[in-house]
Amino acid sequence: MTLLISNPTLPVDQARLPLSLETRLQDLILYRCAIDVQQPGSDLAQLFEENPILPGVILREGDRYVGMLSRRRFLEILSRRYGLELFLNRSLDLLYDHAQTEVLVLPGQMKVVEAMQPSLARSPELLYEPIVVHSEDEPEKLLDVHHLLLIQTRIHEMTTRLLHEQTQSRILQTEKMASLGEMVA
Secondary structure, eight states, X not given: OEEEOSOTTXXXXXXXXXXXXXXXXXXXXXXXXXXXXXXXXXXXXXXXXHOTTOOEEEEXXXXXXXXXXXXXXXXXXHHSTTHHHHHTTSBHHHHHHHHOOOOOEEETTSBHHHHHHHHHTSOGGGTTSOEEEEETTEEEEEEXXXXXXXXXXXXXXXXXXXXXXXXXXXXXXXXXXXXXXHHHO
């Protein structure tokens, strides 16, 4: 049973996201796509083929969260010698056990600027693995690390611009006060 909760192929319009230092992970564009671990690997291959920007899937056993399998890891395992024969027609739980990938799970309430540290602290081979975002009231969702990095960059640019404007304003105020002091003297 494949469960596709939302259409992950919608274009990402990052310019429309309201961003600030308070922006949380749950405010970002997240992928809500899950598949049952008893499904064969061929179902996941078809899902990835139909959704080319999908970074991975949430693995579930019924309503229970099992883990996450990224597109990159899935294709890497299938491209190994005998990978297609071993995993394409067998259940995904076998492939997931073989993958043995650490999954980064972060709370949806976490701020983007706080999420960067654990995301970048992962080992180099896991750096671009999607992040699982967990909220108390919703099923787990996936965050593409590329999207997180782009949003963090935009927040950094906004903050830098704001600090520059404040500094310029203070310099102008100081110059006005100095001029006023000279006139009074």
